[in-house]
Amino acid sequence: GENVEQHPSTLSVQEGDSAVIKCTYSDSASNYFPWYKQELGKRPQLIIDIRSNVGEKKDQRIAVTLNKTAKHFSLHITETQPEDSAVYFCAVYGNNRLAFGKGNQVVVIP
Amino acid sequence: NAGVTQTPKFQVLKTGQSMTLQCAQDMNHNSMYWYRQDPGMGLRLIYYSASEGTTDKGEVPNGYNVSRLNKREFSLRLESAAPSQTSVYFCASSEAPRGNSPLHFGNGTRLTVT
Numbered sequence: 314g315e316n317v318e319q320h321p322s323t324l325s326v327q328e329g330d331s332a333v334i335k336c337t338y339s340d341s342a343s344n345y346f347p348w349y350k351q352e353l354g355k356r357p358q359l360i361i362d363i364r365s366n367v368g369e370k371k372d373q374r375i376a377v378t379l380n381k382t383a384k385h386f387s388l389h390i391t392e393t394q395p396e397d398s399a400v401y402f403c404a405v406y407g408n409n410r411l412a413f414g415k416g417n418q419v420v421v422i423p
Numbered sequence: 424n425a426g427v428t429q430t431p432k433f434q435v436l437k438t439g440q441s442m443t444l445q446c447a448q449d450m451n452h453n454s455m456y457w458y459r460q461d462p463g464m465g466l467r468l469i470y471y472s473a474s475e476g477t478t479d480k481g482e483v484p485n486g487y488n489v490s491r492l493n494k495r496e497f498s499l500r501l502e503s504a505a506p507s508q509t510s511v512y513f514c515a516s517s518e519a520p521r522g523n524s525p526l527h528f529g530n531g532t533r534l535t536v537t
Contacts, residue, residue, distance in 0.1 A: 345522075345523050345524075347525060347526075349526075355530075356513060356528040356529060356530050356531055357466065357513070357526075357528050358528070359525040359526065362525060402465060402466065404522070406521070406522050406523050409521055410468075410521055410522065411468075411521060411522025411523070411526075413465045413466045413467075414465060415463060415464065415465040416465055
């Protein structure tokens with residue numbers, strides 16, 4: 314099955330700096346790549362997603378880039394704010410199923 | 424528009440007891456899911472339903488049963504709860520099958536089995 318890995322497991326950043334989280338996958342046929350944000354005690358919520366026919370997508374301070382050759386995609390958060398502190402899960406859709414990574418803890422230090 | 428609604432929010436069971444987690448969505452989605460979330464394990468799929476009357480096992484189906492009552496409702500049943508089933512359970516729905524479009528999650532059920 315699909316092997317989805319996220320790095321680093323924990324990331325601490327100063328408020329205002331940028332944060333980058335990388336997600337690697339194994340199945341080259343995968344074609345849909347969402348990112349979910351989960352605040353403490355809350356439900357996961359989609360923040361951005363990308364399909365395999367697109368290399369980059371932006372939504373205000375958040376962007377996702379996809380490198381199909383290297384089989385990885387990254388979440389970029391610019392001008393981080395305390396409310397960006399959360400666990401971020403990447404997921405990969407391929408072979409008729411969705412596989413989640415184990416999550417990255419992002420801590421924004423005021 | 425409530426989205427995905429789960430009940431109960433919290434539950435404590437003794438080993439061997441049974442219970443049903445309820446889930447309903449009002450987005451007219453065909454696909455519905457049950458996940459469990461344990462520390463450090465991410466989200467693991469228990470069962471999936473593509474439409475009313477159809478269900479498929481996910482990664483961790485043992486000890487669970489599901490019922491897709493109609494298009495809106497998808498319930499998860501623990502027949503004989505075990506401490507290993509202590510977890511947070513999330514129901515979700517999506518427009519496209521099998522997670523090929525955004526998942527909309529409920530607020531979760533925190534279950535403790537003693």
